[in-house]
Amino acid sequence: MDAHSIAAPPAGAGRSLHRFANPGQFLRLSGAVLPWVSAGALVLTGIGLIWGLFFAPADWQQGDAVRIMYIHVPAAWLASAGYMGLAVCSVLSLVWRHPLADLAAAEIGPVGAGFTALCLATGSLWGKPMWGAWWVWDARLTSVLVLFFLYLGHVALVRAFDDPVRGYRAGAILALIGVVNLPIIKFSVDWWNTLHQPDTITLTGAPSMYLGMLWPLAFSTLGYSLAFAAIVLARTRAAVMERRIRGLLMTRASSQEPVA
Amino acid sequence: MNHLPYIAASYALGILVPVGFALSAWLRLGAARRRLAAIDPRAKGPGASQRTRQGAGSRARREATP
Numbered sequence: 001m002d003a004h005s006i007a008a009p010p011a012g013a014g015r016s017l018h019r020f021a022n023p024g025q026f027l028r029l030s031g032a033v034l035p036w037v038s039a040g041a042l043v044l045t046g047i048g049l050i051w052g053l054f055f056a057p058a059d060w061q062q063g064d065a066v067r068i069m070y071i072h073v074p075a076a077w078l079a080s081a082g083y084m085g086l087a088v089c090s091v092l093s094l095v096w097r098h099p100l101a102d103l104a105a106a107e108i109g110p111v112g113a114g115f116t117a118l119c120l121a122t123g124s125l126w127g128k129p130m131w132g133a134w135w136v137w138d139a140r141l142t143s144v145l146v147l148f149f150l151y152l153g154h155v156a157l158v159r160a161f162d163d164p165v166r167g168y169r170a171g172a173i174l175a176l177i178g179v180v181n182l183p184i185i186k187f188s189v190d191w192w193n194t195l196h197q198p199d200t201i202t203l204t205g206a207p208s209m210y211l212g213m214l215w216p217l218a219f220s221t222l223g224y225s226l227a228f229a230a231i232v233l234a235r236t237r238a239a240v241m242e243r244r245i246r247g248l249l250m251t252r253a254s255s256q257e258p259v260a
Numbered sequence: 261m262n263h264l265p266y267i268a269a270s271y272a273l274g275i276l277v278p279v280g281f282a283l284s285a286w287l288r289l290g291a292a293r294r295r296l297a298a299i300d301p302r303a304k305g306p307g308a309s310q311r312t313r314q315g316a317g318s319r320a321r322r323e324a325t326p
Contacts, residue, residue, distance in 0.1 A: 020290065032315060038282075045278075047270065049275075050276070053267075053271065063263060064263050064264070064267060065263040065266060065267065067270075068265050068266065068267060068270040070274075071271060071273070071274035072270070075274070083304075111281055114277050114280075114281055115277070115278075117274055118277045119272065121270075121273055122270045122274065123271060125266045125269050125270045125273075126266065126270070128266060129263050129266050150271050224278070227278045227282070228278075230282070230283045231278070231282055231285050233287075234282070234285035234286065234289050234290065235285045235289075237292075238285065238287055238288040238289040238291075238292045239296075241289075241292035241293060241296045244300070245295050245296055246301060248299050248300055249299065252299075254274050
């Protein structure tokens with residue numbers, strides 16, 4: 001569906017969602033929010049990484065290698081959270097035909113794949129000195145690798161059709177099928193006996209981590225999350241503008257065509 | 261065992277990946293904004309309306325005028 005072709009918004013929840021589907025309104029809103037999100041990302045990530053690298057204590061077992069955690073954990077969190085965002089956009093696209101959801105999903109895909117690759121690479125760099133291996137076919141590692149392939153599949157599928165709408169629909173279906181992998185990633189360390197350590201931070205229990213490590217990790221995670229949001233916002237803004245450019249050029253070309 | 265190379269490589273990747281994405285998004289956004297301002301006189305954005313009035317927009321209007 002074209003971002004300009006919003007004829008009659010559907011009733012109920014769809015109507016409230018379509019309020020934000022207006023490309024002009026999205027550009028205005030995201031233009032106002034983007035500088036603040038970007039500045040927050042820069043400041044919080046900077047604080048988190050400098051704190052984690054220079055001031056946080058070393059682990060009594062792992063030594064300084066534990067500092068890789070301040071990159072690896074935010075990347076792992078964003079790999080899963082990004083995919084959840086992709087799935088939400090896919091629902092909005094398939095159920096309510098939300099015009100911006102298609103564009104947002106297409107822009108989340110490459111960024112999510114990048115952060116998943118970062119998670120896998122930093123995990124590997126952490127695994128080599130700790131486990132003595134760059135890679136093991138552990139349940140957690142393998143399920144994150146599957147997530148990476150799901151992202152790549154989505155990126156490829158969205159661009160595989162001449163008709164972009166068909167690409168968006170196919171990508172949305174793949175994204176929704178892939179959601180089943182998220183609980184597998186989360187609970188893989190509980191369901192199977194893995195080399196990867198179990199969760200240190202849970203929603204229900206107190207964190208089993210020293211506060212001097214937890215704070216820089218919180219800053220780093222929040223900063224990277226804002227960076228992810230800023231990147232996706234900027235890419236979606238660009239995609240909306242590019243779609244508008246294509247629409248204007250097509251309108252101009254069709255108005256200049258001689259009538260037979 | 262010295263873990264410094266692993267830590268340095270992780271931090272380098274942790275900075276390069278988001279900065280790369282941010283830079284490409286910023287360049288793409290700038291290009292789209294300039295192109296839109298050039299073909300759509302109503303295009304709004306930081307500086308876009310001014311550019312539209314002064315340069316590309318008036319050129320687009322001249323092209324559109326028979």
